[in-house]
Amino acid sequence: MSMPQEPAIKSYFFGKGYRDLWDTIKDSWQRNLKSAGNLSSKADGADSFPLVWWYSAAVSVVVFGTAVFLIASVAHIVVLAIFFTLIYLAFSFVYLAERIFLAIRGFSAVCPECHSRNPLPHYFCSSCGEVHQRLIPSSYGILRRICQCGQRLPSTFFLKRGELSSKCPDCGVLLSREHTETKKLFIPIVGGPAVGKSSYLLSAVRGLVEEVAPSLGVEASFLKDMEAEDFQHLCEGLDKGRPPEKTQDRLPRAFNLKLTGGLTPRLIYLYDPAGEAYAATGEMLLHKYQEYFSGMIFLIDPFALPMVRQEFEDRIETCLGALKPSDLSVEDTLSRLLISLEESFGLSKTGRIRAPLAVVVNKVDAFDLEGQITRAVPTGEITQDTQAWNQQNQAIQEWLWKWDAGGLVHQIETRFSTVRYFVCSALGHMPDPSAGAFAPQGVLEPLLWILNQADGSFFKQRG
Amino acid sequence: MADDDLGGCIGAMFLLALGILALMAVISVGSLFGAGVALKNYAEALQKNVRPERGRS
Numbered sequence: 001m002s003m004p005q006e007p008a009i010k011s012y013f014f015g016k017g018y019r020d021l022w023d024t025i026k027d028s029w030q031r032n033l034k035s036a037g038n039l040s041s042k043a044d045g046a047d048s049f050p051l052v053w054w055y056s057a058a059v060s061v062v063v064f065g066t067a068v069f070l071i072a073s074v075a076h077i078v079v080l081a082i083f084f085t086l087i088y089l090a091f092s093f094v095y096l097a098e099r100i101f102l103a104i105r106g107f108s109a110v111c112p113e114c115h116s117r118n119p120l121p122h123y124f125c126s127s128c129g130e131v132h133q134r135l136i137p138s139s140y141g142i143l144r145r146i147c148q149c150g151q152r153l154p155s156t157f158f159l160k161r162g163e164l165s166s167k168c169p170d171c172g173v174l175l176s177r178e179h180t181e182t183k184k185l186f187i188p189i190v191g192g193p194a195v196g197k198s199s200y201l202l203s204a205v206r207g208l209v210e211e212v213a214p215s216l217g218v219e220a221s222f223l224k225d226m227e228a229e230d231f232q233h234l235c236e237g238l239d240k241g242r243p244p245e246k247t248q249d250r251l252p253r254a255f256n257l258k259l260t261g262g263l264t265p266r267l268i269y270l271y272d273p274a275g276e277a278y279a280a281t282g283e284m285l286l287h288k289y290q291e292y293f294s295g296m297i298f299l300i301d302p303f304a305l306p307m308v309r310q311e312f313e314d315r316i317e318t319c320l321g322a323l324k325p326s327d328l329s330v331e332d333t334l335s336r337l338l339i340s341l342e343e344s345f346g347l348s349k350t351g352r353i354r355a356p357l358a359v360v361v362n363k364v365d366a367f368d369l370e371g372q373i374t375r376a377v378p379t380g381e382i383t384q385d386t387q388a389w390n391q392q393n394q395a396i397q398e399w400l401w402k403w404d405a406g407g408l409v410h411q412i413e414t415r416f417s418t419v420r421y422f423v424c425s426a427l428g429h430m431p432d433p434s435a436g437a438f439a440p441q442g443v444l445e446p447l448l449w450i451l452n453q454a455d456g457s458f459f460k461q462r463g
Numbered sequence: 464m465a466d467d468d469l470g471g472c473i474g475a476m477f478l479l480a481l482g483i484l485a486l487m488a489v490i491s492v493g494s495l496f497g498a499g500v501a502l503k504n505y506a507e508a509l510q511k512n513v514r515p516e517r518g519r520s
Contacts, residue, residue, distance in 0.1 A: 009516050016516045023512040024505070031504035056493055064497030065504070072505040 006140055007130040007148045013083040014139035021080060025073050032069055036061040091137035098137065098157050105264055106183035106455075107157075109175060111168035112223070112256060117292055121166035121175050127151035133169070135161060157181065178223055178258050182267040185454055186292060187447065189272050190337055191299035192328030196362040198244040199426035200299060201272040202234050203440035204447050205255045208268065211444065218261030227255060239437045243427060266455070270447075295356040295450030298334065298412075300400075301326040302361055302369055307403045312367050331408050338415060356418040356453040358446035361396060365425035365441065373399045373423055389420060396421035418453060422446045 010016070036058045043054035099119075102108070109121045123135040128149035135155050137143065145155045154161045162181040167174050189197045189204075209231075213220035222228040234244050254271035302308045304326040341347040364370040373395055400409050412419055424442035 012515055016514075020513045024508045027508035027512055028501075028505045031508060032501055035500050035504060056489065057496060060493035060497035061500045062497070064494040065501030068498040068501035069505060072502070076509075 006132055006134065006145075007125070008132060008140045008145045008153075009148065011087055011139050011141065013080060013087055017080050017083075021076055024076065028069055028072070032061060032065045035065070087139070087142065091139070091142045094137040094142055094156055094158075102157060107181050108184065109166075109168075109180040110184055110186075110269070111171060111173060111175065112179060112254070113173040114168060114171040116168065116170040118169050120169075121180050122169050123153070123161065124165040124167070125149060125151055125153060126164055131167075135164070176223065178256075178265070178267055182258065182265040183455070184267045184269060185294040185451060186269045187271075187295055187297060187450055188293050189270065189297045189299060190333070191362075192301070192304060192326045192330065192333040194324045194326045195299045195301040195304070195333075196426045197272045197299055199438075199440075200297070200360070200362065200424070200443060201255065201270055202231075202238065202244050203426050203438075203443040205231065205257060205270055206235055206238070207440070207444040208257060208270075208447070212448070213259060216259070216261070218259045221258050221260070223256040223258055223267070231255065238427075241436050241438060243438070268451075293355055294454035295358065297358045297360055297446050297450065298337075300330050300359065300361045300408075301363055302403070303363060303366070304328065304330050305403045305405050308369075311403075330405060331411070334408060334411055338411075352415055352417045354417050356420070356450050357412065357416040358420055358422055358450055359396070359412060360422045360424050360442075360446050361399075362424055362426055364423045365427075365429055370423055370425070370441075393419075393421045396423060420446070420449055422449075 039054050039058035039061060043051045043058070046054060108117055108119060110117045120134060120136065123132045124130070125132065125147040128147060128151065130147060130149065132145075132147070132153065135145070135153065137156050138145075140146075141155050143154070143156055143159055144152050146152055153164065162177040165174065166180060189201055191197050209220045222231060237244065254269050257268045257270065259266045259268065303312070338347070341353065342349060342351075347353065361369075361373070364373065397409050400406065422442060422445055424440070424446070426440055426443055428439035428441055
């Protein structure tokens with residue numbers, strides 16, 4: 001366990017104890033020599049008996065004193081070694097217990113700015129503000145350590161270390177306790193430009209806040225006030241039939257939804273990478289969440305499929321502005337995603353991604369597309385009936401084959417090990433202020449399926 | 464003559480044993496003295512050199 005130099009006082013038995021040992025041995029030896037010298041100097045000029053007496057005393061100190069000095073030095077070393085071993089074992093045990101506990105509960109530190117995940121943030125001393133890079137049970141202290149300023153700091157999760165201020169080790173942004181000590185679920189919503197990711201994200205988050213959280217008996221809140229304000233503003237827009245504004249940020253725009261209440265606190269990162277970023281593979285490298293996503297929602301705009309576009313050519317022309325069909329082919333979007341995962345995150349060319357993938361055909365409200373796809377599972381119902389889901393999977397796969405997207409289905413089935421197909425309308429109807437509030441359809445099912453796959457206890461408590 | 468030799472021999476042996484006992488006593492006292500001085504020196508060295516590290520407060 002290599003440790004950086006920390007602004008804290010090392011355990012006596014891991015640092016100063018050895019300097020003290022050496023100093024004590026040197027000092028003790030010098031004192032013995034000095035004692036023997038003093039005794040022999042008393043013999044100078046003495047008569048025969050005192051002379052023998054003082055010289056014998058000096059010799060005794062040299063001979064027997066050296067033997068005792070050696071025994072005392074060895075005993076000193078043994079005591080230090082025993083304490084060193086006991087402390088090493090103690091802090092290793094506490095550290096391992098903490099790691100196991102955090103791993104079981106799914107806790108890790110994830111930066112909301114640079115999206116990097118680290119096992120441990122950098123903590124600030126609550127008194128002097130010094131940065132402790134590895135505030136863990138260590139040679140600086142088993143349960144607590146003493147900062148250079150003298151302040152005692154908890155060095156383990158079990159003693160509420162998370163109450164200290166902390167920052168991201170990579171970009172330095174300040175982290176809250178929710179970023180470090182909650183179970184996290186990362187769900188990217190992937191798709192090409194104009195596929196409806198922003199609308200889906202907003203409708204899904206709204207569903208979580210207004211439907212799922214109350215049914216779980218938990219409280220849903222946003223980590224940042226600004227997120228809550230954005231959410232409120234966008235929801236008001238949806239209620240007036242105004243779609244979310246087009247995503248412009250290149251980095252993932254995430255909603256950090258915190259669920260607190262009768263279960264282990266959870267942080268759900270639902271994020272919408274700008275569609276334009278998927279037009280260039282290189283830009284996808286920015287999305288570090290892809291290293292550790294819990295599941296992925298892959299949105300398909302059916303009107304990006306050439307055959308569908310051809311079929312509805314005349315009708316599309318009349319509502320092009322409202323429908324906004326995506327320009328990027330669905331196969332290309334998926335290929336770029338896979339290339340990014342292969343190049344940056346160690347996925348082999350033939351490897352399968354184990355995280356669940358929800359393939360969601362969006363915009364099915366348009367031209368009664370939904371009617372063309374037999375749905376075995378009614379919208380709004382979550383069921384454990386595998387047969388019903390298999391029927392839906394088959395129906396949507398057949399529909400995609402019919403529209404010449406069989407290659408996409410094949411690619412999905414060969415590269416992802418857990419796949420389920422869904423249809424939805426993220427807005428419920430095409431943007432039209434006169435049509436009133438949007439009423440999303442089928443948005444929650446893919447999300448809840450992924451949450452159930454990634455975190456079964458979440459779903460179980462829903463009943 | 465033989466009795467004189469035996470007596471002298473016993474006397475010499477007694478003196479030798481007495482000498483050895485005296486030497487052992489001196490060595491014992493010397494070892495206790497030397498060990499005591501060394502222990503005292505080590506204790507003083509410990510007292511002088513062993514200090515727990517403290518933060519700047």
